[in-house]
Every structure is written in C-alpha cells, then in structure tokens.
Amino acid sequence: MLAEKLPQPKFEFPYQKDSDELLKALNQEYPFLEDLKFSLAVDKQLVQEKTPLKGSEEIALLPPFSGG
Amino acid sequence: MTRKPKNIFVEGPISSEKIATSIQNHSSKTDIGAHSIFLGQIRADEKEGSTVRAIDYTAYEDMALEKAFEIREAIFEKYPLTCMHIYHSLGEVKVGEISLFVFTSSKHRKAAINACEELVERIKKELPVWGKELLESEEATWKENT
Numbered sequence: 001m002l003a004e005k006l007p008q009p010k011f012e013f014p015y016q017k018d019s020d021e022l023l024k025a026l027n028q029e030y031p032f033l034e035d036l037k038f039s040l041a042v043d044k045q046l047v048q049e050k051t052p053l054k055g056s057e058e059i060a061l062l063p064p065f066s067g068g
Numbered sequence: 069m070t071r072k073p074k075n076i077f078v079e080g081p082i083s084s085e086k087i088a089t090s091i092q093n094h095s096s097k098t099d100i101g102a103h104s105i106f107l108g109q110i111r112a113d114e115k116e117g118s119t120v121r122a123i124d125y126t127a128y129e130d131m132a133l134e135k136a137f138e139i140r141e142a143i144f145e146k147y148p149l150t151c152m153h154i155y156h157s158l159g160e161v162k163v164g165e166i167s168l169f170v171f172t173s174s175k176h177r178k179a180a181i182n183a184c185e186e187l188v189e190r191i192k193k194e195l196p197v198w199g200k201e202l203l204e205s206e207e208a209t210w211k212e213n214t
Contacts, residue, residue, distance in 0.1 A: 067156060068168045068192040
C-alpha cells in the first residue's frame with residue numbers, strides 16, 4: 001500500500017542525522033505520507049524513540065501489520 | 069555457536085499433509101504429553117460490496133525472521149516447552165485454506181496451550197507481514213488485524 005504510492009519500492013534518501021529528522025524529510029518529500037499510518041524500522045529494528053543515524057542504515061516504512 | 073533464525077515462511081497455503089506430518093514427527097519424542105495447535109484459516113469476509121476470495125501475503129522477510137526468532141526465544145524462556153513450530157504463508161492463499169500454523173508441545177497441557185496462544189498473539193502483532201485481501205470483484209483491500 002505504501003510501496004504502491006512511492007516512486008520505487010526501494011530507494012536512497014539524503015542523509016538525516018536521526019529518525020525524527022528522517023521522518024520530517026520524508027513527509028516533506030512525499031506529503032501523502034502524512035495521511036498514512038506506518039512505523040519506521042532502522043536495520044530491521046522498530047524505532048521506538050529518536051534514533052541517531054549514520055547514513056548507511058536500511059530504513060523501512062512499515063504499514064500496520066496484518067499477518068496470520 | 070549462536071542459533072540462526074529458522075525460516076517460517078511457506079509459499080502458498082499450508083497443506084493438511086504438512087500439519088499431519090508435523091504431528092506424526094513428534095511421536096518419537098516420548099517426554100511430550102500435550103500438543104497445542106493453532107490454525108489460521110482465510111475467511112470469506114464481506115468487503116466493499118464484495119467477498120474476499122483470497123489473501124495475498126507479503127513480508128519484510130529478513131526482519132520477520134529475526135523477530136520470529138526473538139519471539140521464539142522469549143516463549144521458550146517463559147514456558148517449559150519441548151517443541152515449537154511456526155509456519156506462515158506467503159503469496160496467495162484462498163478462502164478456506166490455512167495460512168498460519170503454530171504448534172507447541174510440552175510435558176503437560178498448560179504450558180503448550182498458554183505458549184501457543186501467546187505466540188499467535190505476538191505473531192499477529194509483531195511480525196512485519198501484510199495481507200492483501202483479493203475480492204471476488206477483482207478489487208483488493210489491505211487487511212487489518214483486529
């Protein structure tokens with residue numbers, strides 16, 4: 001649902017110093033994200049609080065899970 | 069040696085043969101006195117004036133396997149289990165077919181039953197897996213866990 005709206009399912013994004021800045025920048029670049037519910041994962045770990053970034057991390061935008 | 073995450077994903081539905089074989093495979097483990105099994109089946113929900121005919125599952129596989137491993141370790145820590153197996157479908161699973169198979173075994177029933185329930189709850193809540201509901205009308209909606 002998210003991947004369908006983004007230009008590509010995987011892409012590089014300009015460096016941001018932490019997860020809060022990254023979210024802000026993503027929302028600016030893709031304003032439709034504001035209306036979507038998703039959580040952020042950094043290197044396969046769900047972000048619970050502001051997380052510093054190095055720039056090489058794998059970031060994932062995860063819509064609400066619906067497995068099972 | 070650190071244990072590596074085991075694959076839990078199965079392409080397509082989980083067959084009743086797989087479930088039967090899995091039960092059979094435990095007959096040699098004679099310290100087991102109780103098995104608890106949860107099977108998730110695709111339900112023909114009414115959606116947007118149509119009916120669900122299948123669910124197409126996708127996952128963020130690497131993260132899901134890491135998370136499943138973490139949950140597995142935590143449940144083993146919490147309950148005196150002999151065995152634990154988790155299988156989840158990827159791809160299309162039709163109405164009436166099985167997409168989740170959780171299997172716990174222990175000496176006595178309480179541990180198997182409680183562990184199985186907790187596993188299912190955590191799997192549904194914490195694994196990055198998504199189900200796209202395919203409708204009879206050829207439309208699709210994204211499933212939401214309740």
